[in-house]
Amino acid sequence: MKKKKWPEAWHEVNPGCIVFAPANAREYHTGSWKAQRPIWDDSKCIKCGICYIFCPEGCVTQQEDGTFRADLDYCKGCGICAHECWPGAITMIEEG
Amino acid sequence: MNIIENFDLYAPRLVDKKEYLCSGHRACQGCGEVLGLRLMCKALGPDVVIANATGCMEIISSMYPSTAWEVPWIHVAFENAAAVGSGVEAGLKALRRKGKIADRDVKVVGVAGDGGTMDIGLQALSGAMERGHDMLFVCLDNEAYMNTGIQRSSGTPMGASTTTSPAGKVSSGQKTWKKNVPEIMVAHGVSYVATACPSYPLDFINKVKKAMKVKGPSYIHCFTVCPTGWRSPSEMTIKLGRLVVETGIFPLYEVEDGKYRMTVEVDQLRPIEDYMKPQGRYRHLTPDQIEIIQDRVYQEYNKLQDKINGLHAWSDLQYEWGLFD
Numbered sequence A: 001m002k003k004k005k006w007p008e009a010w011h012e013v014n015p016g017c018i019v020f021a022p023a024n025a026r027e028y029h030t031g032s033w034k035a036q037r038p039i040w041d042d043s044k045c046i047k048c049g050i051c052y053i054f055c056p057e058g059c060v061t062q063q064e065d066g067t068f069r070a071d072l073d074y075c076k077g078c079g080i081c082a083h084e085c086w087p088g089a090i091t092m093i094e095e096g
Numbered sequence B: 001m002n003i004i005e006n007f008d009l010y011a012p013r014l015v016d017k018k019e020y021l022c023s024g025h026r027a028c029q030g031c032g033e034v035l036g037l038r039l040m041c042k043a044l045g046p047d048v049v050i051a052n053a054t055g056c057m058e059i060i061s062s063m064y065p066s067t068a069w070e071v072p073w074i075h076v077a078f079e080n081a082a083a084v085g086s087g088v089e090a091g092l093k094a095l096r097r098k099g100k101i102a103d104r105d106v107k108v109v110g111v112a113g114d115g116g117t118m119d120i121g122l123q124a125l126s127g128a129m130e131r132g133h134d135m136l137f138v139c140l141d142n143e144a145y146m147n148t149g150i151q152r153s154s155g156t157p158m159g160a161s162t163t164t165s166p167a168g169k170v171s172s173g174q175k176t177w178k179k180n181v182p183e184i185m186v187a188h189g190v191s192y193v194a195t196a197c198p199s200y201p202l203d204f205i206n207k208v209k210k211a212m213k214v215k216g217p218s219y220i221h222c223f224t225v226c227p228t229g230w231r232s233p234s235e236m237t238i239k240l241g242r243l244v245v246e247t248g249i250f251p252l253y254e255v256e257d258g259k260y261r262m263t264v265e266v267d268q269l270r271p272i273e274d275y276m277k278p279q280g281r282y283r284h285l286t287p288d289q290i291e292i293i294q295d296r297v298y299q300e301y302n303k304l305q306d307k308i309n310g311l312h313a314w315s316d317l318q319y320e321w322g323l324f325d
Helices: A050-054 A080-084 B007-014 B032-044 B056-061 B081-097 B114-119 B122-131 B181-187 B201-213 B234-246 B287-309 B314-321
Strands: A036-040 A060-062 A068-070 A090-094 B048-053 B073-076 B107-113 B135-141 B192-196 B218-223 B253-256 B259-262
Touching: A036 A068, A050 A060, A050 A068, A050 A080, A050 B007, A080 A090, A080 B234, B007 B201, B032 B056, B032 B107, B032 B135, B032 B201, B032 B234, B048 B056, B048 B081, B056 B107, B073 B081, B081 B107, B081 B122, B081 B135, B107 B114, B107 B122, B114 B122, B114 B135, B122 B135, B122 B181, B135 B201, B181 B192, B181 B218, B192 B201, B201 B218, B259 B287
Parallel strands: B048 B073, B048 B107, B107 B135, B135 B218, B192 B218
Antiparallel strands: A036 A090, A060 A068, B192 B253, B253 B259
16 A cells, blocks of 8 residues: 555544654645746856845755755745846746 | 965865765755855764754754655754754763763754754753753754745844835834844853854854864854845845955854954955845835944944954963962
8 A cells, every 4th residue: 555645535634633744845845836937048057156145935946057946836926036036037927 | 287376276176075064955945054064074074962942943954754864853942952962962972871872972952043052952952062962052043934935033234125024104124233143142151152154154164163173152143134024135145245355244254262363354345235226125214224234344344343453362461470389
C-alpha cells in the first residue's frame, strides 16, 4: 500500500495528531493563490540572487546556467522579486 | 564582473541553499515575517530545536495535517515559548549527561511574535534570560496581533490604526509609544542582543550566527513587515523594511556584553513621511501629529547614538577598575 501523506479518515489520525512526515506542506500547492506571475528576462539578469534571498516562499531557485526561476506551484505572486530586482529583469504579468 | 569586487551584491548566492522551512506554508502574499523565519532557519542550520509561540508563524506553518518544518519544532501556548525553550535546553543537557543522545551542540530557539514577546510572554522571556539558559530568543515584530485580525499590542507604534485602536473622529490610532524590548533585554545583562530586519538579509543571518555561538542567553528583535495589517502593497515589503531603518525609526544595532555597535550606518536620516506614506494604517495622521512622531524618532535615535559614542560600556569599566583581576 502506498504510504499516505496525511490522514484521510478519522481512524487514521494518530494519538497526539502527529504529522506523518516532516515538510509535507510541499504537497499543498499555494500557486493557485496568485493573480500575477513573475517572468524573467535572462538577457538582463546579472545572476546576483536578490530574487532568491527575498522570496518569502523560498520558491525561487537557481538553474544550471545560473539564472533564476520561480516554482509556480508555490509562487503566490506577491511581486517582491520584480520590485527588488534592480536590473529590472523580472516583470509581473496577469495570470490567465 | 568580478565576484570579489562586488561581494555584497553577489553574496546572496553564498547563503545556504537548503530550505528548513519548506514552500507550501500558508502565509499571506508578501509576508515579511515568514521571510524572517526562513532566513533565520537558513542561518541556524539543522542542529536546532524551535519552540514557537502561538501566532501567525505557528498557524501558517503547521496547519494540520501538514507541516512546513524540517527541523524539530514545538508549538506552545502564547505566553511560554521562552519557558518551553529553557525546559528543552535543560532536558537536552540532562540527556547528554546521561549519555542518551550524541554529544553535539544543539541550539534551542524560542520564536514568538510581538504579542508573544512584548505583552503575554514577557515574564517567561525575562525568567529564561535571567536564569541564563543557553538559548536564543527571536521576536518577529510586526507591530500588532495580525493573526487574530490586527489588534493593538504594546509593539504597535504611536498613531497606527488597528481594529482595537481605530482611527476616526475621536481617536487617531494608537495612543502609546512602542515598548523598547531590546533595551529591556540589555538591562537583563543578556550577553548578545541585536535588532535585525530581513530587508538586510546578510546582516540578519550574521546576527543569528553570532547569537548561535554565544554560550548563554541571546535575544534578536527582528522587525518584519505585514502587508495585510499595515495596509501596504505586497511588493513593498522589502522596501518598507529598508525605509524603517533609513528613517531611524528602527535602527539596526547589536549589544555585545554591554557594548553598543551600529551594524547598518545611516548617513542622513530620511523624513518619516517616506515610510508612512505607503501604509494605510498611518493614512489619517495630520502633519502636526507626524511632527510629534518625528521629534520622538530623533530623540530615540540620538539616545542610541549617545550610548554608542559617548559612554563607557560596562565591560570596559570592569576592566579599568580591575575589580575581578
